[in-house]
Amino acid sequence: MLNYEELNELAVEAGFSRSAPLKVSTIELKKEVRDMCAVNTCNHYGKNWACPPGCGTLEECAERLKGFENGILVQTTGDVEDSMDFEGIEEAAKKHGENFNRLYEVLRERYPRMLGISAGSCSRCKECTYPDAPCRFPDKMTSSMEAYGMLVLDVCKKNDLQYYYGPTTITYTSCFLLGED
Numbered sequence: 001m002l003n004y005e006e007l008n009e010l011a012v013e014a015g016f017s018r019s020a021p022l023k024v025s026t027i028e029l030k031k032e033v034r035d036m037c038a039v040n041t042c043n044h045y046g047k048n049w050a051c052p053p054g055c056g057t058l059e060e061c062a063e064r065l066k067g068f069e070n071g072i073l074v075q076t077t078g079d080v081e082d083s084m085d086f087e088g089i090e091e092a093a094k095k096h097g098e099n100f101n102r103l104y105e106v107l108r109e110r111y112p113r114m115l116g117i118s119a120g121s122c123s124r125c126k127e128c129t130y131p132d133a134p135c136r137f138p139d140k141m142t143s144s145m146e147a148y149g150m151l152v153l154d155v156c157k158k159n160d161l162q163y164y165y166g167p168t169t170i171t172y173t174s175c176f177l178l179g180e181d
Ligand code: SF4
Pocket: 048, 049, 050, 122, 123, 124, 125, 126, 127, 128, 129, 130, 134, 135, 136, 137, 138, 140, 141, 142
């Protein structure tokens, strides 16, 4: 059984604003979310091993979730002036990515069977090798919740975690599925 109090302490130590227990059974992988990736508003579709179509089909993503029952959701909330404050939005995204990488290393030591699912494309390398060569760090590469077909708002709601914290804030959400064996 996971010790959520300790996991929350680790998440906050890594820099996250908060964490919450995650029941993997609440996660639905939706084709509509993957279809939104294909619209390519983020400009990463087809350019990164962690994003569709490089990250595999919805069925392949579902296969990776098998065998996990519990985990944690983690969030980084940043302050912004308004929804056009791109500098603030970018700063919060960067901070969330750094928090994610820090906690990833800590949890990997404790949970050899772990699946970290991030926000945004994988940015471990300055330039992704997709599609010309295999991923340089397949054991460290992480896909986003959206790339898995998860509607983040829906996952938060089903796990009693707030998703929106007001007009002068921006929140990024990721999750870690933790094997308990
Ligand atoms: S680790 Fe590097 S090569 Fe692999 S998905 Fe991430 S950026 Fe691309």
